[in-house]
Amino acid sequence: MKRKFFIVFLFFLLGVATFYFLSLRTIDTLPDKSKVENMSIQIAEKEVRTKDSKMIEEILYDMKSARKTMKSSNNDQPLVQPYITLIFKNFDGNSDTFYFYEMKGKYYIEKPYAGIYKSDQNVEENIQSYFNFLNSH
Numbered sequence: 001m002k003r004k005f006f007i008v009f010l011f012f013l014l015g016v017a018t019f020y021f022l023s024l025r026t027i028d029t030l031p032d033k034s035k036v037e038n039m040s041i042q043i044a045e046k047e048v049r050t051k052d053s054k055m056i057e058e059i060l061y062d063m064k065s066a067r068k069t070m071k072s073s074n075n076d077q078p079l080v081q082p083y084i085t086l087i088f089k090n091f092d093g094n095s096d097t098f099y100f101y102e103m104k105g106k107y108y109i110e111k112p113y114a115g116i117y118k119s120d121q122n123v124e125e126n127i128q129s130y131f132n133f134l135n136s137h
Contacts, residue, residue: 026068029114031088031096041131042085048134055130058088062126063098064119066109073110080111084127098122 019076026080039056050056077083083101090096099110100123109117 005105015072021092027043027068027109027115027117029109029111030060030063030094031090033060035090035092036060036088037091038089040085040087040089041127041134043128043131044082045133046135048131049132050134054064056088058066058090059130060088061125062075063109063119065123068117069108071116073112073114073116078108078110084124086127 018033033053033056036050036053036056038051039059078099078101082103083099086098086100088096088098093126097112099112100119101108101110102121102124107119107121109119109123111117
């Protein structure tokens, strides 16, 4: 009886530890905000660009809350439609591309070939509101 209890308790601890450590895995592929020259947001066939460092910083800050999932990114673009494309262009000419989408009621950020991160609806809504603001000006 004690042995059975010990094994069940051990599996329980293992599950709690796994859940805890997975929740700590934050998005680790964000560009350095001081190196970003501009950012573009693409939704459907429309694209807006900004060099506003405050706006770029706010979006990067929002994205930091995303948590790594066990899913891998194996394509240039998500297989899920529709999605929002966010491209950060650095001063050195390099760029970082991220995709935002909703699937089965959950929100995700995907960086091609780097990972898929669980986000929340607020991040996507903020990006949409920045898009609408930039599109109207």
